[in-house]
Amino acid sequence: MPKYYGYWSLHLTADNPTLSGAEYTQFATRTHLEKSLPVEYYSDVKEEAERITPLLKDQVEQLIHLNFNGILNRRNFGPGRASERHRTQNFLFGLHRIMASTLESSVQHIKESVVDVRPQIEAFWILGGIPPDRILKKARRNSPQKKDIEHEPIDRPVQGKSNPFLGVRVIDGLPEVVGKDDPMASSGTVPNIYMDPRAFGFRFKHKHATTVTGFWPGEAKQHSQLWLHTRELIPKFAQEYGPHNADAALVHKLVVASFSQALAHATYLGFGPVTELTYPIVQQSAITDGQQWNFSVYQLNTCALHSDRATVNPYNNILWLSEEQSLFEAVDNGGVKGFNPEVLTRLVAMYLKKGITRENPTPYLGPFKHLADHPASEEYRELFRSSLHHLLSNRPRHIPKPEIYLWEKIYKCDYKTRLYEPPRRFFENHYKKKDPGMCRLDEHNPKYIPKALRKSKQIKHMPKIDSEHLFKYD
Known part of the structure; x- marks a missing residue:
C-alpha cells in the first residue's frame, strides 16, 4: 500500500542535467554506455532504408528550407531556447508526416501506428546502495538496536521523468539487440558510485510514486517504435559549463529518458523489483535540433535495483549512442547546402525496424489485466x-x-x-x-x-x- 503523503524521493528529470551527474545516472539506472549504434541490428532493413532515402530527399530539403530559412509563426519568441524549441518541433512534425506518408503504403506497422505529442512519461523505482545521510547516521548511533548498522547503505526512492516531443507507438515491441546471456548485458561497465546523490546536484522532493506510460490502459498499440527529443538544453549546458561538458548533458538526457520510458512500459506489463524481466525491452530514440542529430538504442535487461541489486546484479542495461551528425551544413535562398543522406537513412531504418510478437508478454499479470475487467x-x-x-x-x-x-x-x-x-x-x-x-x-x-x-x-x-x-x- 503506498504512503499517504508520498515518498521523499530523488528526482531525475531528463531536461535538468547537472555538471557531474552523468555517471551517477548510469549508476542509478545500471546502464552500460556504448559510443556507437549496433550496426548489425539494422542489417535487415539497411538496403530498404537506402532505397527509400532518395525518395525522401527532395521533400526533406523543402522542409528544411521552410523551417530554417524563414519565420513560420507570427509570434515573436526572440532569440533563445524558446524560438529554437518551436522551430525544432515544427520541423519534427513535418518530418514525421513525410516519413509516415511515404512508408505507410509499404510498411504495415507504420500504417497502423499512433502518434503521441508531448506524452507524460514517469517511472518510479527503488535504488539501493546509497550511503545514509548525517541525520540518519545520528539516529542510528543513538539507537542501541541500530548502532551496529550506522554506516550500512540504504534504499532510496527515485522518480524519473522523460519529456519526449513525439512518440510513435505500434502493436508489437522491438526485438532484443543482444541476448541476456551476452557479455555486454551481463558484465557491462557500470559506474559504482557510493555517494549521496545530492553531492552531484540532484534534489529530493516529497512526491507520490507515479508510473505513467504515456498512453491509456488497454491500448492495443502500446509498444514504442521511436521517440523524438529536442536538444535545446545542450547549447545552454555548453554555454554554462563549457563545450567539453556538452556530452555529459546528452548522456544524462538519453539515459534518464530511455530508462524511464522502458521502465514505465515494463511496469505496465507486470514487471518490477520482485517480478524480474523475462525478456528485454528495447527503445529507439533520436535527439535533434533539426540540424544536429544523435541516435540511440536502449535495452532494458533488469528493473530490480533495490538493496544490493544496484551493484550485485547478473544483468545490466545498455545504451548505444551514436556520434553527432549533421543533416545539413547550411541553408539560404539558394537552397540546402551539404545535405547528409546518411542521417536520413538511419532515421528511416528506425522507422522500418519491425517488432516481434511474444507468446506471453505479461507472465505475472492476473486474469484481469485492466481495471475495466476487475470483478468489483x-x-x-x-x-x-x-x-x-x-x-x-x-x-x-x-x-x-x-x-x-x-x-x-x-x-x-x-x-x-x-x-x-x-x-x-x-x-x-x-x-x-x-x-x-x-x-x-x-x-x-x-x-x-x-x-x-x-x-x-x-x-x-x-x-x-x-x-x-x-x-x-x-
Missing part, C-alpha cells in the same frame, strides 16, 4: 479510477503533511519549556504517536455520506481504498 462493481471501479488519477496528478492534499514548526523545535524539542502543554503533536510522546511519513494510503478517517446520498441506511461512510478488492469497509 462499476461504482468501485469508477471511484478507484478517479482516486488513482488524482494520485498520479500529484496535486497537494487538502490537509498538508504535518511538520515541526520552528517555534516547536525551539520550545518543545531543543528546550523543554512548555511542560504543562498536553502532548498531542506527532513528535511528542502520547498514545496516538505516529510518524506522518509512515502513514499508509488507507490510514485516514473515512468520508461521511449524507443521508440523502446513502444507498443503504447501514452504510454511513465511504469505503477505503484497497489493493486487492479496490475498496473495503473498516
